[in-house]
Amino acid sequence: MAKRLPIAWRRALFRQGHILLAAGLLAIWTLLKPGLAAPLLLPFWIVSAQLIFAGSFEAARQRRRAWLGQYLLTASPWHRWLRGGVLMALGHQLVAIVLSLLLLVKLRLVPSVYWLILCTAIVILVVSQKAIRRRVRRHVVGNFVSALSRRLVMWPAGLLLMLLLVLTAVWLPQPYLVGLGWEESLIRHISTAAGDSLLGMLERLGQALELTQYWAMQNALEWSGFGQGLALLGWLLLLFTHSAFAWAFIRVLIGADTLRDMVERTHDAESKDMS
Numbered sequence: 001m002a003k004r005l006p007i008a009w010r011r012a013l014f015r016q017g018h019i020l021l022a023a024g025l026l027a028i029w030t031l032l033k034p035g036l037a038a039p040l041l042l043p044f045w046i047v048s049a050q051l052i053f054a055g056s057f058e059a060a061r062q063r064r065r066a067w068l069g070q071y072l073l074t075a076s077p078w079h080r081w082l083r084g085g086v087l088m089a090l091g092h093q094l095v096a097i098v099l100s101l102l103l104l105v106k107l108r109l110v111p112s113v114y115w116l117i118l119c120t121a122i123v124i125l126v127v128s129q130k131a132i133r134r135r136v137r138r139h140v141v142g143n144f145v146s147a148l149s150r151r152l153v154m155w156p157a158g159l160l161l162m163l164l165l166v167l168t169a170v171w172l173p174q175p176y177l178v179g180l181g182w183e184e185s186l187i188r189h190i191s192t193a194a195g196d197s198l199l200g201m202l203e204r205l206g207q208a209l210e211l212t213q214y215w216a217m218q219n220a221l222e223w224s225g226f227g228q229g230l231a232l233l234g235w236l237l238l239l240f241t242h243s244a245f246a247w248a249f250i251r252v253l254i255g256a257d258t259l260r261d262m263v264e265r266t267h268d269a270e271s272k273d274m275s
Helices: 007-015 017-031 034-071 077-081 086-109 114-136 142-171 182-189 198-218 227-274
Strands: none
Touching: 017 034, 017 086, 017 114, 017 227, 034 086, 034 142, 034 198, 034 227, 086 198, 086 227, 114 142, 114 227, 142 227, 182 198, 198 227
16 A cells, blocks of 8 residues: 655645645646637636635735724724725726636646746745744734735745746747738737637737737847837736736635635634534
């Protein structure tokens, strides 16, 4: 019989199972064939959007409540009206919908080597959050330890992932577009394998955006008077797309951790009520 995993490893896997599950769903999404991925776009979109929403809405309400606690009396009706409700939730839902769609489309377009970077980011996120939680536990109110650790780890993890993605994009081979017109570049290199579904249209749009950034960067020296502007456009597109991709991916993992905490708190509250 195969040896069982050590207890410490099993506990670690169980503790981070929610993050591994979220990453596993995204990995499955990238492996789906176009004919199967197209009808499954909506459920994957909904799940990833709600994961992003869970983490961002929690952070927004914490910021709002800290501000209200500093300036307004708890008894004031303004404290209740401004603590964050439907309007705040709608705004974060809209951002989550856009980010999750960008994430799902980008995952199907990037080379498989990107998953090495994403797996590295997962490890860094989990290890860093555990270290931060251990450090702040002695100084923070118990109910806010996990939430604070998520906020502290989110920006460094997101910036590091963005940097790694940008460096990988620059390092990987690019289509040779020097001397070609923009429209000709799109016609030559955009794939139609995904078909005419909504997902296929979105993938072609993502390919067009990626080709535009490479076209602008490679042809900057060919256009006198517009070279610097083209190069700037290419780099801005590269930074924007990879920043949004990195932010969305980290937000999905943070959202999974947030939902796990919500479930645990609900279970603990029900256990106390029963006792």
